[in-house]
Amino acid sequence: MVSARYESPRLRLSPDRVTGFVRETEVARASGIRRFILMTRLFPVLGDQLSHSLPSLTRAGRDRGVILMMEVREEAVTPRHHKKKIAFILSAMRHFAQELRTAGWDVDYVKLDDPANTHSFAGEIERACHRHGTRSIIATWPGEYRVMRVLQHLGAELEEDTRFLCTRDDFTAWAGERQQLRMEFFYRALRTRLGVLMQDGKPVGGKWNFDADNRKPLPRDVMVPPSYAEPPDDITQQVLALVEREFGDHFGELEQFGYAVTRAGAQDALNRFITQRLGRFGDYQDAMRQNEPWLFHAHIALYLNCGLLLPSECVAAAEAAYRLGAVPLNAAEGFIRQILGWREYVRGLYWLKMPNYAALNALGATRKLPNFYWTGETNMNCLRHCVRETKANAYAHHIQRLMVLGNYALLAGIEPRAVNEWYLLVYADAFEWVELPNVSGMALYADGGMLASKPYAAGGAYINRMSDYCRTCRFDPAQRLGDRACPFNALYWNFLAANRARLEGNPRLALAYKTLNKMPHELVTAMQARAGRLLEQHE
Ligand code: DLZ
Ligand code: SF4
Numbered sequence: 434m435v436s437a438r439y440e441s442p443r444l445r446l447s448p449d450r451v452t453g454f455v456r457e458t459e460v461a462r463a464s465g466i467r468r469f470i471l472m473t474r475l476f477p478v479l480g481d482q483l484s485h486s487l488p489s490l491t492r493a494g495r496d497r498g499v500i501l502m503m504e505v506r507e508e509a510v511t512p513r514h515h516k517k518k519i520a521f522i523l524s525a526m527r528h529f530a531q532e533l534r535t536a537g538w539d540v541d542y543v544k545l546d547d548p549a550n551t552h553s554f555a556g557e558i559e560r561a562c563h564r565h566g567t568r569s570i571i572a573t574w575p576g577e578y579r580v581m582r583v584l585q586h587l588g589a590e591l592e593e594d595t596r597f598l599c600t601r602d603d604f605t606a607w608a609g610e611r612q613q614l615r616m617e618f619f620y621r622a623l624r625t626r627l628g629v630l631m632q633d634g635k636p637v638g639g640k641w642n643f644d645a646d647n648r649k650p651l652p653r654d655v656m657v658p659p660s661y662a663e664p665p666d667d668i669t670q671q672v673l674a675l676v677e678r679e680f681g682d683h684f685g686e687l688e689q690f691g692y693a694v695t696r697a698g699a700q701d702a703l704n705r706f707i708t709q710r711l712g713r714f715g716d717y718q719d720a721m722r723q724n725e726p727w728l729f730h731a732h733i734a735l736y737l738n739c740g741l742l743l744p745s746e747c748v749a750a751a752e753a754a755y756r757l758g759a760v761p762l763n764a765a766e767g768f769i770r771q772i773l774g775w776r777e778y779v780r781g782l783y784w785l786k787m788p789n790y791a792a793l794n795a796l797g798a799t800r801k802l803p804n805f806y807w808t809g810e811t812n813m814n815c816l817r818h819c820v821r822e823t824k825a826n827a828y829a830h831h832i833q834r835l836m837v838l839g840n841y842a843l844l845a846g847i848e849p850r851a852v853n854e855w856y857l858l859v860y861a862d863a864f865e866w867v868e869l870p871n872v873s874g875m876a877l878y879a880d881g882g883m884l885a886s887k888p889y890a891a892g893g894a895y896i897n898r899m900s901d902y903c904r905t906c907r908f909d910p911a912q913r914l915g916d917r918a919c920p921f922n923a924l925y926w927n928f929l930a931a932n933r934a935r936l937e938g939n940p941r942l943a944l945a946y947k948t949l950n951k952m953p954h955e956l957v958t959a960m961q962a963r964a965g966r967l968l969e970q971h972e
Contacts, residue, residue, distance in 0.1 A: 478502050800972070801851065815900065892924075
């Protein structure tokens with residue numbers, strides 16, 4: 434079936450430009466009149482591409498065509514995503530389709546419970562091609578290597594994803610022959626090019642980075658503002674029921690769903706962050722407090738990563754707040770570095786290094802993921818809280834992810850594939866381009882130092898300094914041995930001892946190895962024995 438049929442004066446003027454897109458009709462040929470039919474083109478829009486400025490949508494506007502959106506089981510079960518994450522994406526997709534239709538787009542939307550649904554992107558794109566009588570597929574570069582291969586296999590034309598601030602080609606050019614791809618230098622180059630927080634060619638405030646000011650523990654008397662939450666509307670409620678029915682046995686809780694599911698809602702969440710939290714985000718971005726999952730963080734990564742917000746507007750909002758004097762520089766810079774620096778950098782690295790990056794395991798980690806990552810049932814209070822909050826909210830903030838959950842996985846030598854799968858499925862903001870470098874590179878050092886200059890390993894003292902978890906834990910962060918000793922301590926020194934050959938030469942670990950080397954031999958072997966017992970218990 435051909436849905437867009439019209440005579441285009443532009444085609445008559447320059448037929449070469451449209452070769453392959455137009456064909457003469459039998460009728461036209463018979464009548465001798467040159468008429469053209471514009472072949473329908475299919476524009477698949479994926480669940481993490483919900484932006485009105487999506488490049489393939491701009492193209493669809495110019496070239497006419499059908500927008501295809503597909504709810505498919507395969508994306509929900511490989512891996513078996515958190516229930517709240519599935520609900521968020523499906524509800525955001527349905528709302529986005531509604532907005533597109535209201536704006537006049539021709540949207541072909543396949544629902545999860547459509548009896549003919551083949552439940553894969555490939556199957557649904559094939560079916561849609563058949564429905565619309567076309568083989569012409571135009572998509573925006575996806576967020577996962579696997580999906581890129583599927584689209585290429587179908588012969589899709591892929592538009593560069595211009596929603597990012599740095600293109601893949603620009604990142605490749607920046608990476609060039611550099612031995613080390615350090616985020617800090619990438620960040621400085623991009624800030625300079627985009628003129629963000631710059632004054633006369635120099636960084637505002639005379640420094641690129643205020644990280645040293647951003648590591649404060651959270652004093653007990655600092656109150657945390659309430660988190661953003663909006664009540665589920667009819668569409669979201671239908672989706673919540675669908676997810677409970679279809680994916681009820683997946684990890685996570687559906688109760689108290691309060692995420693925004695539209696661009697307007699996401700913009701509201703961003704504005705509230707800028708006005709209520711950003712001012713203190715800098716100071717307390719590394720702090721943790723028991724039963725306070727949201728703290729002064731933005732909680733907008735899920736909106737950014739599925740397209741409801743754009744990085745450019747988040748950066749602009751934070752810079753404007755600083756220039757108006759509403760927030761301090763360390764807060765604005767710290768937030769902007771996460772988006773303009775870190776987010777763009779990990780995306781560039783992902784596409785530069787895939788597909789090999791996914792298989793890296795530099796430290797030869799082979800242990801299974803302990804069951805408490807699913808249940809939260811462990812005596813280690815910090816881990817218990819971080820897993821439980823992850824289960825409830827499909828969210829944990831970056832220090833919980835890196836220095837509690839990731840730290841344990843690093844020290845315990847858990848196999849990177851299992852850890853990556855866990856992070857990809859439990860967090861609502863996790864898509865492979867952002868999850869894999871953060872987990873394999875930053876948390877696990879599985880890439881051998883391509884991304885991080887050292888493994889982010891820590892004992893109980895770090896968690897004690899940055900949180901109040903230890904106060905009510907059955908373990909003591911100050912003890913190294915004995916039943917009450919914090920397990921992170923033995924695991925930390927055991928990790929350093931076990932990976933000595935690989936890590937001792939790293940200048941950023943010089944102090945740690947100096948301390949280890951000064952310890953009595955018996956203490957080290959006793960901690961190694963304790964670590965071995967703990968790891969066995971946790972299996
Ligand atoms: C994560 C996800 C889920 C759970 N479901 C869908 C879906 O039904 N339809 C869809 O288009 N996208 C979904 N997604 C997001 C995709 O997994 C994501 O677009 C790809 O992994 C590429 O990043
Ligand atoms: Fe975590 Fe150790 Fe502190 Fe317990 S004592 S909360 S296990 S760091």
